[in-house]
Amino acid sequence: MATPQLTKNQTMVMDALSHSEGPMSAYTILDKLRDQGFRAPLQVYRALDKLLEYGLVHRLESLNAFVACTCPHEHEQDHGVTAFTICEGCGQVTEFHDTAIEQRLSALTRAQNFKTEKTTIEIRGHCQSCA
C-alpha cells in the first residue's frame, strides 16, 4: 500500500513524533499539539491509527507509547518483523530488523499452525551510555 498524502492532523502528529527525542504517549502528543489546535485525545488516536497503518509509526506495547519509524527504506509496504531496544535510563529507542529472527519465529509458528498477523519484540534494559 503506497502511503497517501497525510491529512492536517496526521501531519501534525507525524511531525511531533519525528522531532521527538524518544517515544511519546498519545496524551503527551496531545499536549504538544494543544497550541496548534488539538483539543481531544481522539484527534491523536485517529491520526496514530492511520500512521500505524501506513507503517510510518510504531507502537511500543510495553510503554503505551509511539515512535516514528526509523527504517531507512521507504514505507511502501510491510517491513517484516520490527524489534526495539528500549533504554530504561535515557529512554532511547532503537529499531532493528533481523531476518534470522524472522525466519526462526516463522518456523516456530508454522510448527504450531499459527497464522501470524503481528509480531511484537521489545527489549528493555540499558544502553551503552546508561549501563
Added chain:
Amino acid sequence: MATPQLTKNQTMVMDALSHSEGPMSAYTILDKLRDQGFRAPLQVYRALDKLLEYGLVHRLESLNAFVACTCPHEHEQDHGVTAFTICEGCGQVTEFHDTAIEQRLSALTRAQNFKTEKTTIEIRGHCQSCA
C-alpha cells in the same frame, strides 16, 4: 530466588489465573475475587507484582493482561526469554521458549552494547482452529 510461601491474596490471584482458560486483566481478576473479599485494584496489582517477580505469572504487554506460567520446569529462577502466540479468535495463549531466538537476540544486543533486562515477544494472529 526460591519461591516463598504465597500469602492469602497471592494465592487467590494465582488460583484465579491457573483456573482460567486464557489471560485475564487485573480488573477481571478483581471481579472474579470480589465474593472472596477483594475490594480494590491494588489488592490484585500487589499480588501480581509478587507473582511476576517469582516467575509464576507473565504479563502480556499487548493485551494488558496476565497469564499463569505454563513452563514445565520449576520456577526456581529466571527462565530466559519467554515468547507467546496469542490467538485473536479464541484468546488462546501459548508460551514457548527457544534458545536459537535467545542467542540471536543476545548477539544483536551485545553488538550495540545494550544490557538486556527483560525481553517481550508476543505474536498475535490466529491459531489452527481459528484460522
Added chain:
DNA sequence: CAATTGATGTAATAACATTACATTAAAACG
C-alpha cells in the same frame, strides 16, 4: 517488649483508550 519489615485495606487520582454523535471536507459520479 520495642523496632523493623512486609502485607493488607481503602480512597482518591492519574494515565491510557474508546464509544457515540454531530459536523465538515474531499472524492466520485451523473
Added chain:
DNA sequence: CGTTTTAATGTAATGTTATTACATCAATTG
C-alpha cells in the same frame, strides 16, 4: 455543476488500566 458517498474532524462522555497516599495489621527480629 450539483448530488451522492466516503473520509476526516470536533466534542463530550465514558470506559479501562494503573498508581499514589495514607492508615492499619501481622510477622520477624533483636
